[in-house]
Amino acid sequence: MRKRLSEPKTSDGGEDPRNATLLRSVVGLRAQLAQYPARLRDRELADEELAVLERTALQGVPPPDQLRRSLLVLAAALGSVSALAPALTEVRVAVELFGEPEDSKVGSGRG
Template sequence: MLRNAGRRPATGSARGVRDDGDGEDPRVTGLRTSVTRLRRELAAYRVEFTDRGIAEDELAALADMADGGAPEIPRLRRSLLLVASAIGSVSALAPGLAEVRGAVEMFGTPPRGT
């Protein structure tokens, strides 16, 4: 009955989203998984490019938000935009970036005025 004690729900458009049985929002789980995968792919990508540090920093911020369990939608979208602009031209990372984008989009859009 108190299985979810201590857990915070993700903010944003949570209508119709059910947890995965352990109390965590499946959108947060999806975000964590996709960010982890893209971070690994970026680490394995040996070619240096100008904005690599920005991509790494923002992926770390996304991972922190997922670990916190209640990401702020405007911050998620800002980090996604920075990651996309930093690695958007690296075709080898495009599938991982698309997965992160899909995970962020699962949170919906922020309420107007934020």
């Protein structure tokens, strides 16, 4: 049995609803993946990345570039599994709540 997770915190000690949404989506995808009966080539990689995202959501507001990297890994590992698509979409929506990485914003002064 899994132990209950604490509430996600912001860097100032308050709760951030984006972190809570991210955590819920990650836990949901992990549950769906655990129940998926077929052998998946990259299941272990997806499990590891979901564990990273779960820890990240509990530690404070994560950097968007780290979240997008994790999302890319998950999409590569699970994106072809239609049964997991709704749960993976929930993770993507939660990641998008954190905005774009600084270096991808238009008008960032790079170019």
